[in-house]
Amino acid sequence: MRYKYTAIVSVFILIISVLFISCSAGKENGTIDLSDIDSMNIGAEMPEIIFYDEEEIILSGSFGILGFNITEEKVTRRINFDAFPEIMDYRHFYSFSDDGKRMFITLPETEEYFEYNLKTGKLKSVDKIEETLFSPSLLSMEHSIQIAENAGSKSLIGNTCLMKDSSVTVLRAESNWQMKTLQIVEYDLKNNKEIKVIDVFK
Secondary structure (H helix, E strand, O other), rough: OOOHHHHHHHHHHEEEEEHHHHHHHHHOOOOOOOOOOOOEEOOOOEEEEEEEEOOEEEEEEOEEEEEEEEOOHHHHEEEOOOOOHHHHOOOEEEEEHHHHHHEEEOOOOOOOOEEEOOOOOEEEEOOOOOOOOOOOEEOHHHHHHHHHHHHHOOOEEOOOEEEEEEEEEEEEEOOOOOOOHEEEEEEOOOOEEEEEEEEEOO
């Protein structure tokens, strides 16, 4: 059984490495493949914001991992695991270091941990995560309903958010569950109005 897990982990490391190399190459060429988004369903859960700083929001969803530059309003990186069902059979949890330079991948079923350095592109297996992890804010049910109702139609609202003094940035999509409708919305909670709406896959 341990041999089986070791083999799976080895394949996992190889695939992730190839994916990140492909992702980096695409970024250098100015092309990131989003051709499957038009026909993609959101899935069982709304995408989540798993990291953010002044320039970038990193999202997790059925598309894999997505980096979005808020200033330039464009997708800057993508890691897609959908083409590898042998890996997708295992649940994955993603987390980031506070500085946003390292991503941690947890496979709870095999109790394996990995650290990926976003700058060097190196992935390594670690015994456990001993870092101070970034924790995105959770959107309250009250605010989720408020933002959805303000849109004037039924909307899907993500559970994680970016909180500011008087506003909140959330993920929103149409109730038809189509991934191409995903938006990043900055919402003024005090004045009950949208400040900015960005189509992620425009």
